[in-house]
Amino acid sequence: MTELAFACTGVRSDPYAAGPTLVFRLRITAGGGARVHALALRCQLRIEPARRPYGEAEGERLADLFGERSRWGSTLNPIQFAQVALMVPGFEGTTEVEMAVPCTYDLEVAATRYLRALDGGEVPLLLLFSGTAFSGPSGFQVTPVPWDKEAVVRMPAAVWRDAMEQHFPGCGWLRLPGDLMDELLAYRSRHALPSWEATVRELLGRAPIEEAVR
Template sequence: MSPAYSTTFAVLDIRPEPYAVTPILSARVGIASVGDEPVHAIALRAQVRIEPGRRGYTDAESAGLLDLFGPRERWAQTQRSFLWMHCATTIPGFTGGSEVDLPMSCTYDFEVAGSKYLHALQEGTIPLQFLFSGTVFIRGSTGFAVQQIPWDREDRYEMPVTVWRELMAAHFPHAGWVRLREDTMTALTAFKAQHGMLGFDDTVAQLLATAEESA
């Protein structure tokens, strides 16, 4: 942006959205602008990344992260920042500063790296990095001006693990999601019907018990 105008962003809080049909976190973002003209609107985008190297892990958490990062002795090479999600919102006009809610749609699919990581955590915080981008529309005395949010606008936030667990407990109490191939799902459905089982949870439990007996 020009030297006469700039906008900065800071993540103030993250909480579960209580009335959403699907799992959504709401990030409260503070915005500060420096310039003479009021902001007409901002089309804000954010890339949210997880930075696993910014925190420590218990032995139990380390076991849950084996699939993602390998054994602990390799973490110096494997624990890199990775993308969790993209999110966006439109911010109405303001002068000087404002606060807005940035919706963050989440998934509990264990095949997704972010969900695997979050599921393994038992305590502490989740180290997040927000990389902001988008377009600022400024209304001046001679009309509108359009400026891009600079590439270096970012913020870090330590989200408590309890926030994630509260969100998942509200939408999937005592449950999780595993993605299966279509042919695997067909075979599992047939096994369930042949053995008169009511649900897939009972079906998988029976298969696990049979496998343990055969081991």
């Protein structure tokens, strides 16, 4: 079996992708300089929130994910960030490849809420690898990539924000049920509001009045 080692040497946002995308630079090393004909990889990316400190404002924004700070000793559990597949061309000894990871700005997704809550610093990520290696000096030897292969990454939070700003500058996204969308559209039409932003601002502006009446 060919021994493989993985490391992440950097991460950046892709300004030319169709949607928000992070690009991880991976270094893959085959033990003893072995020849690898191809590598079919699967990579699970997890956020490990317990591996960084948080300011007061960050803690308040993260309360809906982890509860009160006094409970964080038991609630700062890993968060699934993404799962991607990657086909690595043949190499001998060591190679470096780029792994594109599409991101969502859906605030219903825990990873997005976590990342949006950060003021800065680094995001502690763990990359977990599996898949199949096709190797051997002659012919093909097919072996699984062991589940214990992983790489630790400390991604600057600014890299994720850059990816979002390139596609959704100054904006966020909310996912709403279809019937609620129909009601909002009807409200917008009745009040001749020019945009969804104006619709939400109109509704927020009415809230204090309604609370005062109650």
